[in-house]
Amino acid sequence: MNVRRLIPTAAVASATVLGLTALTACSSSSAADKNGDGKLNVTASFYPMQYLAQEIGGDHVSVDTLTKPGVEPHDLELSPKQTAFLGESDFILYLKGIQPAVDDAIGQSGVKNTVDAAKLTTLEKHGTGVGHDHGHDEGEEHAEEDAHEHEGEGEAGTDPHIWLDPVKYAEVAKGVGKAMEKADPDHAAAYKKNTKALVEKLDALNTKFEDGLRNTKSKTFITTHSAFGYLAERYGLDQEGISGVDPESDPSPARIKELQDIAKKDKVSTVFFETLASDKTAKTLADDAGLKTDVLDPLEGITDKSKGDDYIGVMESNLAALQKSLGAK
Numbered sequence: 505m506n507v508r509r510l511i512p513t514a515a516v517a518s519a520t521v522l523g524l525t526a527l528t529a530c531s532s533s534s535a536a537d538k539n540g541d542g543k544l545n546v547t548a549s550f551y552p553m554q555y556l557a558q559e560i561g562g563d564h565v566s567v568d569t570l571t572k573p574g575v576e577p578h579d580l581e582l583s584p585k586q587t588a589f590l591g592e593s594d595f596i597l598y599l600k601g602i603q604p605a606v607d608d609a610i611g612q613s614g615v616k617n618t619v620d621a622a623k624l625t626t627l628e629k630h631g632t633g634v635g636h637d638h639g640h641d642e643g644e645e646h647a648e649e650d651a652h653e654h655e656g657e658g659e660a661g662t663d664p665h666i667w668l669d670p671v672k673y674a675e676v677a678k679g680v681g682k683a684m685e686k687a688d689p690d691h692a693a694a695y696k697k698n699t700k701a702l703v704e705k706l707d708a709l710n711t712k713f714e715d716g717l718r719n720t721k722s723k724t725f726i727t728t729h730s731a732f733g734y735l736a737e738r739y740g741l742d743q744e745g746i747s748g749v750d751p752e753s754d755p756s757p758a759r760i761k762e763l764q765d766i767a768k769k770d771k772v773s774t775v776f777f778e779t780l781a782s783d784k785t786a787k788t789l790a791d792d793a794g795l796k797t798d799v800l801d802p803l804e805g806i807t808d809k810s811k812g813d814d815y816i817g818v819m820e821s822n823l824a825a826l827q828k829s830l831g832a833k
Contacts, residue, residue, distance in 0.1 A: 541566075542564070544561060544565045544566070544594050544595050545565075545568075545594040546561060546594065546596075547568050547589070547595070548570070548598070549571065549577075549597065549599060549610075550571035550577040550580075550602065550804060550805065551569065551571065551577075551803065551806055552599070552621075552667035552804070552815070553569075553598055554569040555814065555815045556621075556677055557680070559677075559702045560677065560680055560695055560698045560699050561684060562695075564691040564694055565684075568589075570586060570603075573805050574805060575805065576804070577804045578603060582609050586609075587609050587612075591614060593615050594687065595615075595684065595687050596619065597619050598618075598619075598620060599666075599667075600622045600623075601664040602664050617683070624675060624676045625675040625676050627664065628662060628663060628733070628734070629661050630737075663734065665732070667803065668735045668802065668803065668819075669735055669737075670706045670710040670713065670738075670819070671710050671738060674702075674706040674707065678703060680699070681696060709820070712820070712823060713738070713823055716832060717741065717823070717826060717827065717830070717832065720831055720833065721833070723742050723830065724744060725742070725774070725826060725829060725830065726746065726767065727746070727776040727777070727800055728745070728775075728777045729778050731778075741826075741830075742770070746759065746763065746775070746785055760788075760789060760792060763789060764789075764793045772829075773795060774796045774797065774828075774829035778800065778801055779801055779807065779809045799825065800826070801822055806818070
């Protein structure tokens with residue numbers, strides 16, 4: 505994913521974007537009634553939002569996503585047809601800051617039942633090197649550089665990749681469930697039941713990560729894309745991004761040298777790249793440092809290259825990749 509657009513978290517969305525609180529203004533009748541088919545027409549901005557809508561909505565929703573499989577979410581530009589389609593939705597679920605074009609269109613859509621997932625949990629700032637106390641003097645400096653780099657792009661330069669932390673994703677799921685109950689009260693019981701089942705799956709996934717990453721030879725992983733800050737923080741790991749926010753840019757010689765030193769010091773074996781971006785940068789560093797390469801998927805879309813059929817499957821593949829690279833015992 506081309507992450508120079510990574511953290512425009514408050515980006516260009518209009519002040520008219522309605523958050524979760526707007527749902528209280530809905531009438532007591534179900535938003536799905538106007539369709540005649542009894543289903544809530546949901547538009548999700550990209551895969552992590554689509555997955556939540558499908559899991560929670562079940563048989564009572566019809567879900568469309570603005571970002572088709574294989575399309576890099578940050579690159580998405582909406583056609584006039586998509587923009588018009590957005591305005592016909594009963595319910596919109598998105599994550600403000602990931603896709604500026606979507607934020608802008610949603611702000612002008614006039615759809616009442618609009619939920620910004622970023623408001624359902626707490627967002628944090630993450631720099632190039634992120635995780636528990638990794639002891640690198642340069643980490644703080646890189647975090648400051650990243651914060652400066654993102655100035656003007658997001659309200660607080662916060663990291664929007666909350667779905668890569670199962671605990672935060674579960675918090676979002678609970679909020680989405682409540683929002684669907686309010687938007688479509690006729691099926692509130694089903695949404696409540698489905699939300700509970702999804703949260704239980706995410707809790708189980710969190711336990712797998714906790715157990716699987718508790719005892720490892722190394723705590724540091726290197727990735728082209730600094731998308732895993734929440735995951736690193738949750739499980740006591742250190743994320744080191746090659747070029748910070750842009751995995752396809754060439755890292756500076758100084759950064760390459762620094763990462764070579766970190767790899768040697770922290771017993772790093774692998775440089776990770778992702779499915780929707782070039783592996784050129786990762787291979788450059790890996791070749792120079794004598795390291796392996798592997799995939800760590802930021803889960804912004806499911807394609808035939810994905811190592812898993814859905815969110816849970818890909819996250820389990822990510823866990824396996826981390827365990828292998830970190831030397832899990």
